[in-house]
Amino acid sequence: MVDSSYCRLPVLGLTPFNPHNGQARFFALRLPRPPGTAWESWRPGQFVMLRPDSFGLELPWGRPLCICHVTDCCLTCFFQVRGRGTRRMAHLRPGDMVGLWGPLGNGFAKEEDAPVLLLAGGMGIAPFVGYVNTHPKPWNVSMLFGHREPLESYPVNNINEFVPLDCFWEREPGDLRLFLQALEERMSENARFGGLALACGPLPFLQAVRELGLKLQARVQLSLESVMACGVGACLGCVTPAGQAWPEPGKRGRPVQVCRRGPVFWVDQVEL
Amino acid sequence: MNLAVVLRGQTHDLALKNPVLTASGTFGYGLEYAPYGELKSLGGFVVKGISLTPRDGNPCPRVLETASGMLNSIGLQNDGAEDFCTRKLPLLPWRETAVIANMYACSVEEFARLAGRLDGEEGLAALEVNVSCPNVEQGGALFGQDARLAAAVTSAVRKAAPSKHIMVKLSPNVADIALIAKSVEEAGADSISCINTLLGMALDLRARRPALANVVGGLSGPAIKPVALRCVWQVARAVRIPVVGVGGIVTAVDALEFILAGASAVQVGTGNFMRPDCAFRLVERLPEACAEYGVASLDELRASLCCPTC
Ligand SMILES: Cc1cc2nc3c(=O)[nH]c(=O)nc-3n(C[C@H](O)[C@H](O)[C@H](O)COP(=O)(O)OP(=O)(O)OC[C@H]3O[C@@H](n4cnc5c(N)ncnc54)[C@H](O)[C@@H]3O)c2cc1C
Ligand SMILES: Cc1cc2nc3c(=O)[nH]c(=O)nc-3n(C[C@H](O)[C@H](O)[C@H](O)COP(=O)(O)O)c2cc1C
Ligand code: FES
Numbered sequence: 001m002v003d004s005s006y007c008r009l010p011v012l013g014l015t016p017f018n019p020h021n022g023q024a025r026f027f028a029l030r031l032p033r034p035p036g037t038a039w040e041s042w043r044p045g046q047f048v049m050l051r052p053d054s055f056g057l058e059l060p061w062g063r064p065l066c067i068c069h070v071t072d073c074c075l076t077c078f079f080q081v082r083g084r085g086t087r088r089m090a091h092l093r094p095g096d097m098v099g100l101w102g103p104l105g106n107g108f109a110k111e112e113d114a115p116v117l118l119l120a121g122g123m124g125i126a127p128f129v130g131y132v133n134t135h136p137k138p139w140n141v142s143m144l145f146g147h148r149e150p151l152e153s154y155p156v157n158n159i160n161e162f163v164p165l166d167c168f169w170e171r172e173p174g175d176l177r178l179f180l181q182a183l184e185e186r187m188s189e190n191a192r193f194g195g196l197a198l199a200c201g202p203l204p205f206l207q208a209v210r211e212l213g214l215k216l217q218a219r220v221q222l223s224l225e226s227v228m229a230c231g232v233g234a235c236l237g238c239v240t241p242a243g244q245a246w247p248e249p250g251k252r253g254r255p256v257q258v259c260r261r262g263p264v265f266w267v268d269q270v271e272l
Numbered sequence: 273m274n275l276a277v278v279l280r281g282q283t284h285d286l287a288l289k290n291p292v293l294t295a296s297g298t299f300g301y302g303l304e305y306a307p308y309g310e311l312k313s314l315g316g317f318v319v320k321g322i323s324l325t326p327r328d329g330n331p332c333p334r335v336l337e338t339a340s341g342m343l344n345s346i347g348l349q350n351d352g353a354e355d356f357c358t359r360k361l362p363l364l365p366w367r368e369t370a371v372i373a374n375m376y377a378c379s380v381e382e383f384a385r386l387a388g389r390l391d392g393e394e395g396l397a398a399l400e401v402n403v404s405c406p407n408v409e410q411g412g413a414l415f416g417q418d419a420r421l422a423a424a425v426t427s428a429v430r431k432a433a434p435s436k437h438i439m440v441k442l443s444p445n446v447a448d449i450a451l452i453a454k455s456v457e458e459a460g461a462d463s464i465s466c467i468n469t470l471l472g473m474a475l476d477l478r479a480r481r482p483a484l485a486n487v488v489g490g491l492s493g494p495a496i497k498p499v500a501l502r503c504v505w506q507v508a509r510a511v512r513i514p515v516v517g518v519g520g521i522v523t524a525v526d527a528l529e530f531i532l533a534g535a536s537a538v539q540v541g542t543g544n545f546m547r548p549d550c551a552f553r554l555v556e557r558l559p560e561a562c563a564e565y566g567v568a569s570l571d572e573l574r575a576s577l578c579c580p581t582c
Contacts, residue, residue: 005307006549051546057494057522060546061337099547101308229335229342229545232307234300236320236349237335254328255349260304 006101007034008053011092012074018153025081026123026153027090029065033075034100042067043107044130045198045223045264048077049231052089052098059085064228064259066126067103068155069133078155080123104231105263108198108221112136117190118143118163119183119209121201122154127223128200129158138162144186146170146179146205184212191218198264199223206272213267220267226258233260241271273559277315277570279514279536281462283430284437286398288315288370288537291570292527292555295518295541296321296374296400296441297346298492299551301360305544309552315537316370317551318400319356323376324386326352331485336474341493341520342542343472345486348376348405353389361395370397372439375429379409383425384432391433398437401429403456404445404468404490416443416468419452423459430460439516442466442507444496449503450510457511465516465539466507467500493542494520501533505577508534522546524554524561531573 009031017026029050033039049062063085069076081090092098108131118128118141125145135141141163147154148170159165166186168179187209190197199209200223213220226238239255245268246252253271256262262270275290294305296318302311311317329349336343350356356373364371373396377383383401390399403416403425415421426440440456442449444467453464469490474483482488500519508515514537517530522543530538543550567573 006547057340059337060340060342060493060542062545101548227333227335229337229344230298230300230304230548232300232304232548234304234320235298235335235344235545236329236346237332237344239329239332239334239349254326 005036005038006099007036008097008099009034011094011096011098013094014090014092017155018150026149027079027081028155029077029079029089029092031075031098031100033070033073034102038103039070042070042103043110044134045107045127046103046105047263048100048102048104049228050077050098050100052092052096054088054091054096055085059088061229062099062101062231063089064231066130068126068129068158070130078123078126078129101231105259106261108223108264109196110135111196113140115190115193115195116141117186117195117197119197119199119201120145121205122147122149124199124201124205124223125154125156125159126200128198129155131198132159132162135162144168144182146201180208183208187212187218188216191216195219196221203272210267210272221264222267222270223264224258224262224270228259231259233257243267243269243271245269273562273569275558275570277536279437279463279516281437281513282460284435284462286370286437286439286463290315290555290558291531291537292551292558293318293370293372293516293537293539294544294551295539296402297344298541298544302364302371305548308548311365312368313552313555314369315555316372316397318372318374318539319360320350321348321374321376321402322350322353322356322386322390323348324353324382324389326350326355333483333485334489336483336489338472338474338491339495341491341495342545343474343484343489343491344469345484345489347486353386357389357393361393364395366395366397371395372398372400374400374402374441376402376405378405379407380424380428384428387429387432391435396436398439398462399429399433400439400441400465401425402441402468404441404443414443414445416452417446419455422452423455426456426459426461437462439463439465441468442503443468444499444503445471450506453507453511457513461513463514463516463536464507464511465518467496467503467519470496470499492519494522496520497526501529504530504535505533521554522550524557525565527554527558528561528565528567528573531570532577534574534577536574
């Protein structure tokens with residue numbers, strides 16, 4: 001028998017982040033640790049596909065969510081309510097069953113001794129929670145965070161406990177300029193020291209980081225969000241063009257699966 | 273209970289250990305799903321559509337979730353027949369389960385060349401001919417929408433691949449699917465699979481744009497099950513060759529309904545996205561479901577539909 005990487009789990013808890021701020025839109029979802037040896041070697045940046053039973057036949061796809069915390073007994077993910085699926089997920093109660101498959105994808109590079117600059121936009125903060133929690137030398141890590149919702153909406157406490165965090169709240173268009181300025185300064189400084197920069201967030205943010213990364217010839221990895229049906233490389237729905245430095249020359253410029261070959265890519269190995 | 277089935281073709285039979293296959297384009301090349309079940313427990317699997325030369329497919333977004341289904345306009349991305357035969361097929365467990373190649377081409381001649389290339393591959397149990405593709409030589413009309421063209425493709429593939437079981441996969445986007453079915457049977461098909469996706473469309477009202485970059489795409493999933501059942505029923509009544517039911521199949525009960533409608537085997541497609549062990553589980557659950565619904569054998573079930581117009 002195959003030790004299937006699919007399992008069904010009862011929800012342990014769903015905690016809203018900003019309960020005082022009207023209707024909650026950000027949640028921590030706690031599940032039992034899924035069975036299987038794959039979970040002994042999961043990497044931050046990897047994700048799971050999660051599909052609550054309450055999706056019925058109406059919502060056929062699972063939803064990709066980053067793996068944030070894995071302990072001996074629990075798996076925690078953070079999510080933001082965006083559309084139909086996450087709206088239903090916001091109603092999950094303890095004991096409700098969800099289907100889950102993973103860990104999926106490749107995960108971020110981890111270099112103990114290099115300076116690491118984490119760049120997050122909005123819910124793009126999620127994969128970094130696991131990253132800072134499992135980094136053996138967190139003093140080498142720092143983070144820049146741009147967000148539109150109040151800071152309490154995001155799992156920042158799980159981060160600034162370990163690493164210095166600079167936050168930029170974007171409330172009006174001018175704020176974005178400040179953030180981009182800081183981004184450029186910090187990325188050039190980090191590149192001068194041979195550091196590694198890791199970014200996750202909305203597409204325009206990743207495009208800005210990619211451009212800077214290429215200009216500075218810095219070592220930068222981007223975690224992409226694409227719409228996913230299968231999560232395992234089978235449907236070819238989530239593809240993005242491979243970049244000019246893609247390891248297989250025949251595939252350069254041609255579509256590769258984000259779910260399987262990513263979601264984390266070196267800047268020069270992907271086109272956006 | 274013995275679940276083995278033989279699809280008795282006009283030229284070649286296709287023996288399956290059970291009637292559960294997976295549908296092309298939803299199961300990759302099989303190995304993607306190896307972490308979720310034993311591939312050899314399946315009756316077989318149909319791999320992603322293969323063309324003579326590599327194709328990049330359509331621009332993104334090219335999949336979209338819809339109510340009880342999904343739209344796709346992947347556009348047949350694949351690395352071509354040569355890569356499939358030399359790099360992918362050797363890794364597949366074809367000695368233990370039926371591996372079926374799904375073929376895509378833009379002209380009758382190209383279909384024949386592709387079939388000729390695949391015919392010699394020992395690892396392929398059958399060829400499934402996707403006639404839901406545009407004929408570039410004749411203004412882009414779909415082969416599957418014209419009985420004459422569908423027959424021309426079928427007989428060209430039949431001739432070019434004399435050693436293989438030929439399964440022709442029909443499109444539901446036609447006025448009379450039974451008519452197309454009869455013409456591919458006459459042209460030498462060994463079996464018929466139906467249905468491929470239904471042509472659909474979705475819009476983004478805020479952006480006032482189509483939701484898919486390709487504008488239109490194929491609808492699949494539980495939403496299309498009633499259409500698929502109707503097509504299987506109509507086709508099974510019209511031809512003598514076996515029919516393989518595809519469209520919205522998720523559970524063992526769905527599979528039994530298709531067999532009752534006249535199918536000899538089934539394919540699981542979008543269900544694989546709902547849970548990656550969907551097809552494996554369906555195989556496991558089939559005996560229980562038969563017991564629950566008093567099904568003595570699949571043959572018995574197939575001949576037993578009571579309806580006023582049968
Ligand atoms: C690898 C990966 C990791 C992710 N991790 C997290 C996370 O930890 N926390 C979090 O809040 N969000 C995360 N996301 C984004 C999250 O998957 C989407 O916000 C969510 O799927 C939206 O679903 P919905 O049903 O609410 O939206 P709808 O718009 O109703 O969804 C319709 C379909 O589009 C897909 N979709 C819509 N928006 C996105 C998006 N931005 N990215 C990918 N698919 C989308 C949905 O999955 C669904 O299949 C991640 C995405 C990816 C690809
Ligand atoms: C993402 C995707 C890709 C597909 N690719 C192919 C293909 O390459 N060739 C083909 O004949 N059918 C293809 N199909 C159609 C399926 O094989 C099947 O006929 C259809 O989805 C209906 O079954 P379902 O409702 O169980 O998914 C594809 C379907 C999907 C969803
Ligand atoms: S989501 Fe199916 S291939 Fe990536």
